[in-house]
Amino acid sequence: MKVLVTGGTGVVGQAAVTDLARRGNDVRLLSRNADEDAGQWKQGVEAWPASVGDAESVRGSAEGCDVVLHAAGIVSESPPESTFFSVNIQGTVNMLREAERAGVGLFIYVSSLGAADGESDYHKSKHAAEEHVRNFGGNWIVLRPGNVYGPGDEVVSLLLKMFRTLPAIPVINGGDDKFQPLWVDDLAMAIAATVERTDLNGRTLDLAGTEQTSTNDLIERFTRITRRDPVRVPIPGFLAAGGTAVADLIGLPLPVNAGQITMLREGNVIRDDGENALVTVFGITPTPLEDGLKKLADAQPEQLPDEGVGSLKRKRIWADISGAHLSAEELFERFRRGFNEATPGTVDAEAEPGTRCDLDQGATLTMSLPFRGNIQVRVQEVTANRATLVTLAGHPLAGCVRFLSETRGDHLRFEVQVYDRPANLANWFVMKTVGGAMQKRTWEGLVERMVSECGGAAADGVQQEEETLDEAQAELIEEWLNDLVRERKREEFAGADG
Numbered sequence: 230m231k232v233l234v235t236g237g238t239g240v241v242g243q244a245a246v247t248d249l250a251r252r253g254n255d256v257r258l259l260s261r262n263a264d265e266d267a268g269q270w271k272q273g274v275e276a277w278p279a280s281v282g283d284a285e286s287v288r289g290s291a292e293g294c295d296v297v298l299h300a301a302g303i304v305s306e307s308p309p310e311s312t313f314f315s316v317n318i319q320g321t322v323n324m325l326r327e328a329e330r331a332g333v334g335l336f337i338y339v340s341s342l343g344a345a346d347g348e349s350d351y352h353k354s355k356h357a358a359e360e361h362v363r364n365f366g367g368n369w370i371v372l373r374p375g376n377v378y379g380p381g382d383e384v385v386s387l388l389l390k391m392f393r394t395l396p397a398i399p400v401i402n403g404g405d406d407k408f409q410p411l412w413v414d415d416l417a418m419a420i421a422a423t424v425e426r427t428d429l430n431g432r433t434l435d436l437a438g439t440e441q442t443s444t445n446d447l448i449e450r451f452t453r454i455t456r457r458d459p460v461r462v463p464i465p466g467f468l469a470a471g472g473t474a475v476a477d478l479i480g481l482p483l484p485v486n487a488g489q490i491t492m493l494r495e496g497n498v499i500r501d502d503g504e505n506a507l508v509t510v511f512g513i514t515p516t517p518l519e520d521g522l523k524k525l526a527d528a529q530p531e532q533l534p535d536e537g538v539g540s541l542k543r544k545r546i547w548a549d550i551s552g553a554h555l556s557a558e559e560l561f562e563r564f565r566r567g568f569n570e571a572t573p574g575t576v577d578a579e580a581e582p583g584t585r586c587d588l589d590q591g592a593t594l595t596m597s598l599p600f601r602g603n604i605q606v607r608v609q610e611v612t613a614n615r616a617t618l619v620t621l622a623g624h625p626l627a628g629c630v631r632f633l634s635e636t637r638g639d640h641l642r643f644e645v646q647v648y649d650r651p652a653n654l655a656n657w658f659v660m661k662t663v664g665g666a667m668q669k670r671t672w673e674g675l676v677e678r679m680v681s682e683c684g685g686a687a688a689d690g691v692q693q694e695e696e697t698l699d700e701a702q703a704e705l706i707e708e709w710l711n712d713l714v715r716e717r718k719r720e721e722f723a724g725a726d727g
Contacts, residue, residue: 379413
């Protein structure tokens with residue numbers, strides 16, 4: 230079956246595309262950067278660069294497709310370019326018209342739990358879009374998932390990132406408002422099944438996990454998962470609804486916006502007289518919340534240099550070692566297997582229960598940094614004598630660090646290469662003051678440890694070099710890292726196919 234998917238690069242869409250491809254469907258991915266986005270999958274996914282808000286750009290996208298899965302949407306506005314009307318409503322109308330023009334047999338719309346009677350502008354836009362879907366000339370199905378959480382979602386993942394990195398976190402309206410989260414892979418399975426089913430035409434289906442939670446409950450769970458316990462700062466809902474200006478004033482980002490606060494107050498849960506179609510219609514056993522949060526803890530998205538601010542820096546810290554008792558490969562293997570022991574005492578690579586410390590392909594490492602809390606990196610590349618680690622969401626830097634061990638004539642060189650930008654302006658200030666010096670001392674200490682580990686000596690000591698890359702050089706580094714991330718994702722998604 231051929232399925233056109235909009236929103237295929239978001240939390241929901243990416244998981245849905247992966248599951249659809251795994252089941253043998255051909256997928257056409259519609260997104261602004263579809264040519265690049267489709268490269269995350271090895272096969273079965275073709276690109277259609279377009280924006281759902283632009284009727285002309287989507288024309289032709291549904292040609293030859295059996296199903297349109299419309300998952301594109303926004304939960305907050307960025308006027309004038311991105312509004313609930315232009316994306317959630319008019320974008321849906323544009324896709325419906327294209328589906329009708331192309332003679333598509335089934336239109337599946339991913340709406341939201343609470344769209345029927347929610348008072349937030351977001352829910353009102355979803356409700357309006359649903360009404361347009363019900364007038365579609367072919368078969369249609371509306372799916373209403375609850376709060377979907379997965380790598381990079383805008384509520385639970387943001388709360389986790391804040392929990393790891395901030396000394397204090399905001400708790401809005403007492404933190405007891407209930408919602409019913411749904412692990413993204415469970416929703417992806419339901420979406421893929423919807424594509425295959427022939428008995429669901431004209432139905433509107435509520436989907437959620439079986440457990441209700443709240444901000445306070447999530448805080449308690451994250452305390453166990455991360456071994457951190459930030460101070461809780463109570464914020465009245467009316468103050469939080471003031472938005473970004475108030476968040477800047479108090480110095481804390483907010484995990485929800487004004488519209489989402491309204492949604493929480495309404496109770497984003499399946500009503501007592503409602504039906505959870507995830508269980509009753511699709512027969513899917515929801516992932517327990519505790520298990521889903523543990524998965525989420527190691528699944529945050531990469532934070533690459535093009536997401537940072539300021540100039541891209543390249544830093545090299547190395548030592549040329551004579552009289553080493555180990556080969557370059559033997560030294561690197563010891564380093565790879567004993568990464569936590571190799572790092573200076575100020576860096577703890579066993580910061581959270583069950584944290585991995587070996588540099589294995591695809592591994593997520595969680596480390597504790599002084600004055601920063603817990604940060605994460607992911608191993609994108611490993612060979613016999615090098616490894617490349619990329620920063621993840623929540624890290625103060627956007628970039629990577631590369632470790633190399635190689636033979637240079639009569640010497641063995643162990644080298645650390647860092648390519649990074651500060652993740653935001655606050656981190657730019659920190660790096661300009663104390664952060665940069667701490668980073669250099671960390672890598673100096675690691676190289677010194679490797680000199681000692683191989684039983685040799687470095688006559689010139691630990692050497693350092695730093696330069697600011699020009700625009701062309703920065704683009705080459707960004708392209709290299711994007712290629713590394715895409716290749717890891719292709720391998721990951723291909724593994725899901727098996």
